[in-house]
Amino acid sequence: MKQPRTLFEKIWDRHSITTNEAGQTLLFIDRHFCHELSFHAFNMLHGNNRMVRHPERTFAIPDHYTPTTGLEDKDYIDADTQALVENLIKNATRNKLNLFDLGDDRRGIIHVVGPEQGITQPGTIIVCGDSHTSTHGALGALAFGIGASDVSHVLATQTLWQPKPKSMRVTVKGKRPIGVTAKDIILAIIGHIGAAGGTGHVIEYAGPIIQDLTIDERLTVCNMSIEAGARAGMIPPDNTTYRHLKGRPFAPQGEAWEKAEEFWRTLPTDTAATFEREETLDATSIEPMVTWGTSPEDVIPVSGAIPDPKLETDPKRQTALNRKMEYMGLKPGQLVSDIKVDRVFIGSCTNSRIEDLRDAAEVLKNRTVCIPAIIVPGSGLIREQAEQEGLDQIFEAAGVEWRPAAGCSMCIGVNGDSVKNEERCASTSNRNFEGRQGRGARTHLVSPAMAAAAAISGRFTDVRKMGKN
Amino acid sequence: MEPFTCFTSVAVPMDQDNIDTDQILPARHLMMPRDERYGGYVFKDLRLDQDGNEIETFVLNKEEFRQSRIIVAAHNFGCGSSREGAVFTLVDAGFRAIIATSYGDIFYNNSFNNGLLPVVLPEKIVRLLRQQLHDGPGAEVTVDLEAKTVTGPDQAVYPFEIDAHRRNRLLKGLDAVGYTLQYASNIKTFEEQYNDAAPWELDAIA
Ligand code: SF4
Numbered sequence: 001m002k003q004p005r006t007l008f009e010k011i012w013d014r015h016s017i018t019t020n021e022a023g024q025t026l027l028f029i030d031r032h033f034c035h036e037l038s039f040h041a042f043n044m045l046h047g048n049n050r051m052v053r054h055p056e057r058t059f060a061i062p063d064h065y066t067p068t069t070g071l072e073d074k075d076y077i078d079a080d081t082q083a084l085v086e087n088l089i090k091n092a093t094r095n096k097l098n099l100f101d102l103g104d105d106r107r108g109i110i111h112v113v114g115p116e117q118g119i120t121q122p123g124t125i126i127v128c129g130d131s132h133t134s135t136h137g138a139l140g141a142l143a144f145g146i147g148a149s150d151v152s153h154v155l156a157t158q159t160l161w162q163p164k165p166k167s168m169r170v171t172v173k174g175k176r177p178i179g180v181t182a183k184d185i186i187l188a189i190i191g192h193i194g195a196a197g198g199t200g201h202v203i204e205y206a207g208p209i210i211q212d213l214t215i216d217e218r219l220t221v222c223n224m225s226i227e228a229g230a231r232a233g234m235i236p237p238d239n240t241t242y243r244h245l246k247g248r249p250f251a252p253q254g255e256a257w258e259k260a261e262e263f264w265r266t267l268p269t270d271t272a273a274t275f276e277r278e279e280t281l282d283a284t285s286i287e288p289m290v291t292w293g294t295s296p297e298d299v300i301p302v303s304g305a306i307p308d309p310k311l312e313t314d315p316k317r318q319t320a321l322n323r324k325m326e327y328m329g330l331k332p333g334q335l336v337s338d339i340k341v342d343r344v345f346i347g348s349c350t351n352s353r354i355e356d357l358r359d360a361a362e363v364l365k366n367r368t369v370c371i372p373a374i375i376v377p378g379s380g381l382i383r384e385q386a387e388q389e390g391l392d393q394i395f396e397a398a399g400v401e402w403r404p405a406a407g408c409s410m411c412i413g414v415n416g417d418s419v420k421n422e423e424r425c426a427s428t429s430n431r432n433f434e435g436r437q438g439r440g441a442r443t444h445l446v447s448p449a450m451a452a453a454a455a456i457s458g459r460f461t462d463v464r465k466m467g468k469n
Numbered sequence: 470m471e472p473f474t475c476f477t478s479v480a481v482p483m484d485q486d487n488i489d490t491d492q493i494l495p496a497r498h499l500m501m502p503r504d505e506r507y508g509g510y511v512f513k514d515l516r517l518d519q520d521g522n523e524i525e526t527f528v529l530n531k532e533e534f535r536q537s538r539i540i541v542a543a544h545n546f547g548c549g550s551s552r553e554g555a556v557f558t559l560v561d562a563g564f565r566a567i568i569a570t571s572y573g574d575i576f577y578n579n580s581f582n583n584g585l586l587p588v589v590l591p592e593k594i595v596r597l598l599r600q601q602l603h604d605g606p607g608a609e610v611t612v613d614l615e616a617k618t619v620t621g622p623d624q625a626v627y628p629f630e631i632d633a634h635r636r637n638r639l640l641k642g643l644d645a646v647g648y649t650l651q652y653a654s655n656i657k658t659f660e661e662q663y664n665d666a667a668p669w670e671l672d673a674i675a
Pocket residue numbers: 063064109110111130132348349350407408409411412429430
């Protein structure tokens with residue numbers, strides 16, 4: 001009888017080329033995504049006169065710096081930004097990579113496009129010079145972010161040296177309360193284990209609530225694994241996964257599909273396998289969540305109040321809390337529902353998929369927003385789908401700006417969609433770091449439904465209490 | 470890449486936990502080509518206000534710490550985005566080593582690719598080192614990669630653990646791709662077997 005193994009170990013083992021004397025493993029990489037900021041890696045590669053070893057396994061998709069109002073010259077904030085986008089296209093063409101070019105409807109945020117196109121498959125190893133690569137783990141892949149030198153290494157060799165991460169299982173128990181979204185679940189998990197709680201680990205999410213999640217929801221959960229410090233997050237593949245993949249352009253077809261599915265079914269963690277760490281969380285008490293500080297672990301339920309630094313006994317933690325409070329412009333004890341919001345962003349690789357847009361539309365329907373709000377679809381295909389369903393009309397009738405071109409947008413604010421100094425933004429993205437959405441920007445992370453509710457009332461509102469409209 | 474063996478310098482204490490890569494290098498500056506110097510952008514929004522004036526309270530703006538090339542940080546240093554620019558900017562600003570209780574995984578990995586040594590020491594020691602640096606600003610710390618030790622301002626010596634592969638590469642200043650290419654035949658054999666075992670895997674892309 002074979003040693004019982006976890007999903008992570010099975011994927012790790014099948015990609016191990018060799019192990020060196022220091023115990024690092026040389027891993028084979030199945031899929032590699034590049035974006036505009038991969039330019040450092042291409043420069044390193046070309047500077048050393050090296051070539052891309054497997055262009056067919058490499059996908060180039062501009063998403064960070066592309067404008068969202070359109071893709072004409074005039075839509076770019078400046079010439080440098082446009083040059084950066086064009087540089088990626090040039091590098092992709094020169095190296096014969098798979099390119100989802102500007103006019104291509106399939107183009108969008110890398111972590112949205114991979115799963116949508118079926119490029120992301122169970123049992124594969126996927127890397128990208130972007131920390132939210134962890135998203136792809138939702139389909140049972142081992143997917144993680146790397147830096148520019150490693151991107152260049154993967155381009156040249158299709159491999160990567162890695163020390164073996166530790167394994168950790170996060171089991172979500174209990175019943176999922178009505179009105180609690182995948183975003184609330186992952187925010188609660190991060191609040192529970194902390195922003196460094198998963199450092200050095202690959203997290204497998206488990207429990208009936210996780211199994212019941214749709215693929216869009218699983219992607220949201222795995223996306224934010226990195227905010228718990230984890231190397232990667234993953235969910236074992238199951239019928240939901242196979243139903244999602246079947247017929248996708250880059251998924252295997254016909255007889256190859258049969259073989260693939262047979263193999264994928266061997267991947268889930270064996271019952272007797274053990275994890276180096278186990279954490280559990282009861283979902284019953286999760287509410288719609290809002291972050292109040294400058295780390296995703298600073299999360300409280302919408303019914304909660306801002307913590308009081310004076311109650312913190314550790315002086316170092318007290319100083320840190322005071323600083324967050326000052327940056328965010330909040331007062332100790334202030335109710336979350338009393339916090340006024342200046343603008344709303346719905347989008348990013350965390351929450352820009354069709355189900356996210358439907359969630360937002362349900363709240364916005366027949367209502368009007370009182371603060372500026374933008375919604376940016378995760379890919380061109382999602383935009384088309386949303387427009388077919390008439391969601392764009394709901395958004396526009398509500399006074400929300402529906403952006404025509406997909407991309408990262410206000411999540412990172414480098415394409416011109418940014419939050420102003422001291423402006424408070426309810427955002428469906430994944431990072432509330434100081435200056436993330438623009439210098440001095442005050443970011444509160446929430447679900448799409450909660451963001452939509454904030455847009456309507458101008459402050460944080462429990463979306464479950466808004467009633468039918 | 471500059472090899473790292475043993476390095477002594479004034480060290481600067483940074484008490485905050487979770488100093489993320491957006492704070493080390495704000496996203497606005499990610500577009501710069503590598504041959505431009507990144508050093509001037511290090512901790513930009515912590516160091517300078519909107520008008521470009523120094524923020525007095527930020528520790529690196531204090532006279533005694535201006536020359537420091539080692540950072541003694543706290544918990545989860547370099548968490549957040551995968552941007553290697555965060556390491557470029559530290560290296561270009563002259564930093565050669567960080568001491569902390571833990572790091573963002575990607576940042577940790579990126580450091581080794583640029584000759585920056587991230588040392589992990591237990592909380593108690595890191596706290597003590599920071600305290601000593603606050604008490605005697607301008608004091609020096611030594612990081613010895615050969616001996617795998619850190620020497621504090623009071624000459625107390627603390628051993629640290631480090632992965633042998635990364636240590637070797639740093640000691641020799643080795644280029645990672647060059648190292649891997651020694652395994653070219655292993656890679657080739659692996660690929661052939663892999664493609665046979667999972668033929669569907671390249672189905673739609675090859
Ligand atoms: S949407 Fe935000 S988090 Fe996601 S890839 Fe883009 S910048 Fe990164």
